[in-house]
Amino acid sequence: MTQQDTHDAVRGRYAAAARSSLDPAGGCCDQTTDPITVGLYEGSDTPSDTALAASLGCGNPTALAELAPGEDVLDLGSGGGLDVLLSARRVGPTGTAHGLDMTDEMLDLARRNQAEAGIENAQFHKGTIEQVPMADASVDVIISNCVINLSPDKDAVLTQAHRVLRGDGHFAVSDIVLLREIPDALRGIVGLWTGCVSGALLDSDYLAKLADAGLTDASVEITRTFDREELQRMSDMVGDHLPEGWTLAAIIDALDGAFASAFIRARKES
Template sequence: MKNVQELNQVSDFVKREYDSLAQNGASTLCCSPSDTYTPEELAGIPRIVLELSSSCGSPTKGLELYPDQTILDLGCGAGLDVMLLARKLGPESHIIGVDASNNMINVAKSAALEAGIPNAEFRLGDARDIPAQDHSVDVVISNCVVGMFPDKEKVFSEVYRILKPGGYMVAIDTIFSKKNSESFDELTSQDWAACIVMMSEEEYTMKLLSTGFEHVDFRDQLIVPYRDGNEITSAKIFAFKSK
């Protein structure tokens, strides 16, 4: 991918792919949430959400999060992580899900109503133009989404913009390993939609630091299975904004 037109073509394809998945009611991409979350955690979540959700890890596991924080899930899909977090933190919490797929947002809104989770809010929007005000969010989470964007700098810049001073992003994302290396220019739009595109830890860190983040930390690197039987390397990536 070498120019703006090609980057936009990839992004448009990814959006159409996820719109189609939501319409069909099942995902064939990435990893099943049953590989990440316990049956107890997934209990009460509408089946359509589980069928449509993809997950290479839990971005919120082990985090100290509080009901008075504003938390935004970037690329929320059918809303699984938003609903799990809203249910965990209680009705006083404010959890926002943002996704570029109108069909996914509609599924998420309906599912939240069905599950009785009124504090889960969903907004239609692009990760490179997040529908949130400057300095309005305490924590941004993302679950295997950033890897689908060829122009990751735009995503990181938007995350930095909406975070409050002292806020942070925690993203589960794919990272480079020899087993799944590809030439950047040989990747297809389907590769991007399947979130198999990855950078090295060093490249990822440099892009985040150049955006303005003060500190970047990689944790919990794992080999995780895809639904199609392939495996990828994922990591939990923290990026902290200065106070």
């Protein structure tokens, strides 16, 4: 897929999810069928039930990121806005939580969820994570939830993250990482890419790219692995268009133990 094809596929999937949530008769995505997204905020005091229902992440970066009152936070690929709203409450009225998303439908949903939660210190911006529409050195913390793996140009994303962070700012994201290489044939399956699997980086490559972008003290902490039963539940990502010579069982064999959810940390030196 070209970079534009990838953006279009990702935008299409998440626009459809947002429209489903915005439709009063529709409800949002059925997270119970996707082991990557299920159960991430259990027990959390979430500011918006509809934002929780629309969450399509692979972790809970706000539970792991160190946020302090007065800080400015940027969520790359903010979707329905849950992590932005949680961050806004943690940084308090003297801080601001910014959400960035390229999908109009998700931005509409996030702003509706913000109004429902009554949170004033949050702002949502339209744009791509490869070209962040914010000034240099404008935020203290960057978070993201299972979005960087969706980008076709991860070097650009991490370079932008370094640019907008202030000195001694923190990069603290949840994402999918590969623990070993997967066959090239699986990289081209659109459903696996938009489902946050086939676009993921090897954990070692993630660390190398963070360093290349100028970020230091990088680490990858595995937070969730997936067993074969969970992989079977993800089979709808593959759909009916199997790569030539592949069966669904062979794809599951190739993915078994190959990827995990992780929390990735790094820092911009002051």
